[in-house]
Amino acid sequence: MKAVMAVCALLMLGGCATGGPSNPPWAAFSGGSCGKLSDDQELSMNLADDMAKEGKLHASLANLQNLPEGFAQVQLRKARIYRQLGRPEAGPLYRGLLGTCLSAEGDHGLGQLAAARGDNTLAASYLERAAQAAPTDEKIRNDLGVVYLNQLRTDEARFEFLTALELKQSDQLAALNLVTLLIYQDQWNQAAELASRAELTPEQVSDAQARAQALKTQAAKPASHQVAAIK
Template identity: 55%
Template sequence: MKLVAMSCSVLCAALLSGCAAHQVTPGFAADNGEDCANKPTQEQELGLNLAKEMADEGRLYAALAHLQGLPQSSPEVRLRQARIMRNIGRGEAQALYQSLIGTCLTAAGEQGLGQLAAARGDQAEATQRLERAASLAPTDAKIRNDLGVVYLNQNRTDDARFEFLTAVELSQSDTLPATNLLALLFVEDKSQQAADLVSRLHLSATQVREALTRSQQLKSAAISLPLASQDSTSPPEAVGVLAETISHIEQDVLP
């Protein structure tokens, strides 16, 4: 997810009905959660681990090939396939995520469908999907972060801040929610709060610069779409305010 853990633009609406959202895509058998309880065989476990290592190394196509050789009845296998398909821009990701609805990985399916909706600019469906995912898995930091991004894209800054803060506290090892929260503070010209956050979470100089870059992108978007900026500052003045904030923060928190 740049300002998005989901890989969608800040400029990225139809709502799916509850019934349609819980249909199982043809070609995949529905399950009641038992498939997740069934442990994979040793050979399958080796295949999953090998696919994960390849994906972590950036060898997504090789990882996908190995996953395609594993039982497609497994929701975990389909989830991993869906994530790779989304990352390489393949349309099959939609059906794979949809096939998880009604299984023990419904929350992950809703999250994936929400990410795809956000990427194509359907903020209404993205919000619905990610809110549902968060209700099913309220302690999943990645879902809460993604929901925060969708809120931020809709100028719901208070809601976005709540989700980012929740994600930060749920998973302090994941730096993305903290970086997104810092970017939001920069956008709002809250330099002191930004400096406090950097100090409290021991954010690196790289993270601070990344947040500054994201805030500039959001500021630029706000000129035409009033995104995240809640004052009436004119575009030239907004650029000046941001530059002043960047200078102040860099002096305070960057080596």
């Protein structure tokens, strides 16, 4: 389990739950409203977004707590902050988005939480459903590629990274993950070309090499050892 979690932590999730990706009745957080916020509420939410971008997660959360809890947009932002802070409130908030206008974001978040725990099978289920609901969201496609790469499903991972890059050519995260995959497959010339085109720093390329080596170490383990590690 520790080995799998270590590989997952090394790979780059955008923005990487208990139970499967069904839609159970989460009583405490279900049915978030997708109605329009007032102008003042929108202003508060934008302020919270700015604070989160600056890394002021606690201040951002404090501003969100002034807004109505029933709005899905507010619920999503709280879930993201709680996830970044490693707080358990993130899971129920993400689950509460399932079945709403932000259902894809709910599945995305649950997939990220599962991947962070090293449960790549569950993460793939959530992220595949998120990608079906929002196929042009490059962050979801990148994160699904990361989970596939953690599972050593390299062809599927490549497809997702390329999709993310074509959806947003300036996405360095997807480029970095694809460079990792190319190095893992010893395709050094392609990796160097992509790293140059994406303007990755030497430090980022070194990180990609380290992550590729971790994947090679994982792949070299006997199948029985890998299963034991997942448990």
